[in-house]
Amino acid sequence: MTAELSPFQPPVVGSRSRSPDTPVFISGADLTELVSLDAAIELVDGAMRKLSAGDVSAPQRWAIPVAANGKLGLMPGVLKHPSLFGVKVLSMFETGPSPGLPSHQGLMLLFEGETGRPVAIVDAAQLTLLRTAAASAVATRALARADARALALVGCGDQAPYHVAAISAVRPIDEVHLWNRSLPRAQSLAAQLRAKGVRVEIHDEAEPAVRAADIVCTLTSVTEPIVAGRWLVPGQHLNLVGASTVDQCEVDNAAVAAGRFFADCATHCRAQAGELSRAIDAGVVDAGWIVGEIGEVLSGKVAGRLDPSEITIYKSLGHAAQDLVVAEAAWRLARPIV
Numbered sequence: 001m002t003a004e005l006s007p008f009q010p011p012v013v014g015s016r017s018r019s020p021d022t023p024v025f026i027s028g029a030d031l032t033e034l035v036s037l038d039a040a041i042e043l044v045d046g047a048m049r050k051l052s053a054g055d056v057s058a059p060q061r062w063a064i065p066v067a068a069n070g071k072l073g074l075m076p077g078v079l080k081h082p083s084l085f086g087v088k089v090l091s092m093f094e095t096g097p098s099p100g101l102p103s104h105q106g107l108m109l110l111f112e113g114e115t116g117r118p119v120a121i122v123d124a125a126q127l128t129l130l131r132t133a134a135a136s137a138v139a140t141r142a143l144a145r146a147d148a149r150a151l152a153l154v155g156c157g158d159q160a161p162y163h164v165a166a167i168s169a170v171r172p173i174d175e176v177h178l179w180n181r182s183l184p185r186a187q188s189l190a191a192q193l194r195a196k197g198v199r200v201e202i203h204d205e206a207e208p209a210v211r212a213a214d215i216v217c218t219l220t221s222v223t224e225p226i227v228a229g230r231w232l233v234p235g236q237h238l239n240l241v242g243a244s245t246v247d248q249c250e251v252d253n254a255a256v257a258a259g260r261f262f263a264d265c266a267t268h269c270r271a272q273a274g275e276l277s278r279a280i281d282a283g284v285v286d287a288g289w290i291v292g293e294i295g296e297v298l299s300g301k302v303a304g305r306l307d308p309s310e311i312t313i314y315k316s317l318g319h320a321a322q323d324l325v326v327a328e329a330a331w332r333l334a335r336p337i338v
Contacts, residue, residue, distance in 0.1 A: 023118045026330050028126030034330045037165055040134035041141075043329055045298060047321040048138060051265060052295025055080040058320040060268050063245060069094040071245075073106075077320025079328075083113025088124050088323050092244075094221045102158050103221070104128045110327050120331035124323075131322040133162035135264065136217060136239040139314035141170040142297045143262065143304050144215050144237035149174050152213030154206050154227060154250070155220035155242055156180035156189045163217050163241075164193060175199045177209040181220075207231050218242055218250040225275075229254025234309040240275060241316045249274035253284040259311035262297065262304075264319050266290050273315050 026034065035043070050056050058077035066072045076087040090106035106124035111117060140148075151173045153160050157180075167173055176198055180186040183202070190200040203209040210216050210231045218227060220242040229252055232238075238259065243250045256279040263269035269276060269290060279285045292302030294314060305312050 024120045024331055024334050026120060026122045026327075026334050028123040030334060031123060031126045031130065031326075031330050034333045035130065035326055037130065037134065037162070038169060039329065040130050040326055041137045041166065041169060043325045044131055044134040044322050045138045045141075047319075047325040048135070048264065048293070048295035049298050050079070050081070050295070050325075051319060051321045052293045052299065052301070056319075056321040056324070058265075060271055061244070061317070063092065066091070067093070075318070075320045075323065077324050078113070079321065079324045082328065084111060084119075084324065084328055085113055086110040086320070086324055086327060088127070088320065090124055090128070102129075104158070108323055108327050110324070110331055119335070120327060122327045122330060127323055127326060128318070129158060129162050131326045132159060132241060132316065132318055133166035134326075135316055135318070135322055136163055136241055136314070137166035137170045138298070139239055139262065139264075139294050139316070140167055140215060140237060142294060143312040143314060144171060145235055145305070145308055146171075148172075148214035148237065150177065150213045150215070151175070152177040152179070152209045152216045153189075154179050154209065154216065154218045156182075156186045157219060159219045159241065160189050161192060163219065163239075164198070167215060167217070171215065173198075173215075175201070175212075177201050177203060177212045179203045179206040179209040215239070220250055221248060222250060223248055223274075225249050225252040225255075227251040227255055229256070229258045231255075232258050232311055234311065236311050237305075238311070238313045239316060240273075240313065243274050244272070244317050246272050246274050246277055249278055251275050253279040253282050256289070256313070257284050259313035260291050260304075260306070261285075261289050261313045261315065262292060262294050263290050263315050264294055264317055264322075266293050268317050268319070269315050272317055276315065 108122040110120040296302035
C-alpha cells in the first residue's frame with residue numbers, strides 16, 4: 001500500500017540535500033512517500049495515451065537466464081514529452097531469490113532528453129509494484145462494469161496488496177476472493193486486508209475464486225495455465241498481469257477466446273504474451289485478436305466494453321512508458337532545491 005500524499009506536496013527526503021548535478025537516489029521508501037497510488041494511476045493513464053499516440057519509443061523487454069528460476073531483464077524507453085529516457089534493470093526471480101526478498105529487484109536509471117545527463121536512480125522493485133498496480137487500475141477503470149464490486153486475486157505475492165488498493169481506487173470493491181498455491185501467503189494477505197475492514201474469502205481452488213468475482217487479477221509467474229475459460233462468467237473483467245514473457249502463461253486458450261482482448265502495447269503483446277501466443281499457435285484465435293491498446297480506449301479511438309455481459313481482458317506485460325512517467329514524477333519532487 002502506498003502513502004496518501006498529493007504529488008504537489010513533496011516530503012523532504014534525504015536526496016534533496018545533494019548537489020543539483022548529482023543524480024538523485026530515490027529509495028523504495030522515498031518513492032512510496034513521493035508518489036501516491038492515486039497519483040500513479042493518473043500518471044500511468046497519461047503514459048498509456050502517450051504510448052498509443054506514438055510519443056514513447058521502447059524496444060521489447062530483453063531478458064537472459066541467470067539462475068534456475070531467475071532472469072536479468074532490461075527495459076529501456078524514450079519519452080518525447082517531457083523529453084527524457086531511461087532504462088530499468090531488473091533481476092526477476094520466479095519465487096523471490098530467498099525468503100523476504102521481492103521477486104523483482106533492481107534500479108531504474110533516468111536521463112534528461114536534451115542533455116543526456118543522468119538525473120535519477122530509482123528503486124525498481126517499488127517502482128514496478130506501483131506502476132503495475134496502477135496500470136491494472138487504469139485498465140479496470142476503462143473496461144470493467146461500473147457496478148463491479150467483487151475482486152479475485154489468483155496469486156497472493158508481492159503485487160497482491162497493491163492490486164487490492166489500486167482496483168479499490170477505481171471500483172467500489174466490497175469483497176475480495178483469494179487463491180494462492182501457498183496457503184500461508186493467502187492467509188497473511190487476508191489478515192492484512194481484514195485488519196483494514198475488507199471482507200475476504202480464501203479459496204482452496206482457483207475456480208471458485210474466479211467464478212465469484214466481477215474483476216479477476218492473475219498475479220503469478222506460472223508457465224502453464226491456472227485459469228480456465230470455462231470458469232469465466234458474463235460481465236467479468238480480467239487483468240492478466242503476472243506472466244511477462246512468452247514462456248509464461250496464466251490462462252488457457254479458451255479464456256483468451258472468451259473475451260474482448262486489449263493490450264498495453266500491441267506490438268510487444270503479439271511477440272511476448274504467452275497466453276496470446278499459445279492461442280494463436282493453437283488456431284483458437286488469429287493474429288488480429290487484439291482489439292486495441294488501452295491507450296486507444298482511453299483516447300476514444302477504440303471502443304472498450306460494448307455491453308454489461310461482455311467479458312473484457314487486459315494483457316499487462318508492463319511497459320517502459322509506465323516506469324518513465326512515475327520515475328520522472330518522483331525525480332521532480334525529490335531533486336535538490338537550488
